[in-house]
Amino acid sequence: MIEFDNVSKQYSRDAYALRDIFLSIPDGELVFLAGPSGAGKSTLLKMIAGIEKPSHGRVIVNGQDISKLKSGSLPYLRRKLGLILQDQKLLNDRSVLSNVMLPLIVTGAASSEAEARARVALEKVGLIDKASALPLSLSGGEQQRVAIARAIVNRPKIILADEPTAFLDRDNANKVLSALKAFQSAGVTCLISSHDEQFLDQANRVIYLSHGQVTDTWNAAVAA
Numbered sequence: 001m002i003e004f005d006n007v008s009k010q011y012s013r014d015a016y017a018l019r020d021i022f023l024s025i026p027d028g029e030l031v032f033l034a035g036p037s038g039a040g041k042s043t044l045l046k047m048i049a050g051i052e053k054p055s056h057g058r059v060i061v062n063g064q065d066i067s068k069l070k071s072g073s074l075p076y077l078r079r080k081l082g083l084i085l086q087d088q089k090l091l092n093d094r095s096v097l098s099n100v101m102l103p104l105i106v107t108g109a110a111s112s113e114a115e116a117r118a119r120v121a122l123e124k125v126g127l128i129d130k131a132s133a134l135p136l137s138l139s140g141g142e143q144q145r146v147a148i149a150r151a152i153v154n155r156p157k158i159i160l161a162d163e164p165t166a167f168l169d170r171d172n173a174n175k176v177l178s179a180l181k182a183f184q185s186a187g188v189t190c191l192i193s194s195h196d197e198q199f200l201d202q203a204n205r206v207i208y209l210s211h212g213q214v215t216d217t218w219n220a221a222v223a224a
C-alpha cells in the first residue's frame, strides 16, 4: 500500500511542485499518473522512493513513513522498489546481462546467482537473446525493457516507472507496457507516469495531475 497523506512539496518558497495530495494505492494495482510536463509526476514518484522529501504531510509505503526513515535505511527501501526513473541510464560499456546483474552484485549476491536471476529477468521482458549485446546496439524500446529487467531483478513488490514510453513509437511503447503489465498480473503494484493519453484505458486507475494537484481520478471498477 502506498499512501500520500496531505502531501505538499515546494522546491522554493512560493512554488508548489505538489500540493495537498491525498492518495491511497492498494497492493497489486496498475495506476497511471497522467498530466502535462511540469505537473509534478516525477516529484510524486521520487517521493515514494525517498529521493525527494515532502515539505508537508506524510508518504507511507507499506506502513512506513518514508520521511521518518534514517538516510541509512533508504537504500534498503529502494531495494524493495523497482525504479525506472529518467536519470538512471544503462551503463553503455557493459553488456545487457551485466547491467541487469548490477543491482544484485552491489548488494553482495554471488555472481552465479546474480547471473541466473538476471537471465530470468531478461526472459520476462523478452530480451534473453540480447544478453551479451551492448545497450547502444538495442532500439530505444529494447533499452527501456532492459531497464525494466534491471528494476525487477530484486523481485520488488512495487514498480515505479517515470514516463517509460516517452520517445518510443506505439509498437515499442506497447511492448514496454505489456512487460510492466505482466508484473502487475503477478501481483506487483505498478505506478507509471505518462503524458501520453493513449494507454490510459489499460489501467485500474488513472490519477490526473495538474500544477501539482490531483484534478481527477478515474477508476476502472467505476467506469466499467
Ligand SMILES: Nc1ncnc2c1ncn2[C@@H]1O[C@H](COP(=O)(O)OP(=O)(O)O)[C@@H](O)[C@H]1O
Pocket (backbone or CB within 6 Å): 011, 012, 016, 017, 035, 036, 037, 038, 039, 040, 041, 042, 043, 044
Ligand atoms: N529539483 C528541482 N528543483 C526545483 N524545481 C523543481 C525540481 N524538480 C522539479 N521542479 C519543479 O516542480 C514542478 C514539477 O516538476 P516534475 O515533478 O518534474 O513534473 P513532471 O514530471 O510532471 O513533468 C515543475 O514546476 C518543476 O519545474
Ligand SMILES: [Mg+2]
Pocket (backbone or CB within 6 Å): 038, 041, 042, 043, 162
Ligand atoms: Mg517528469
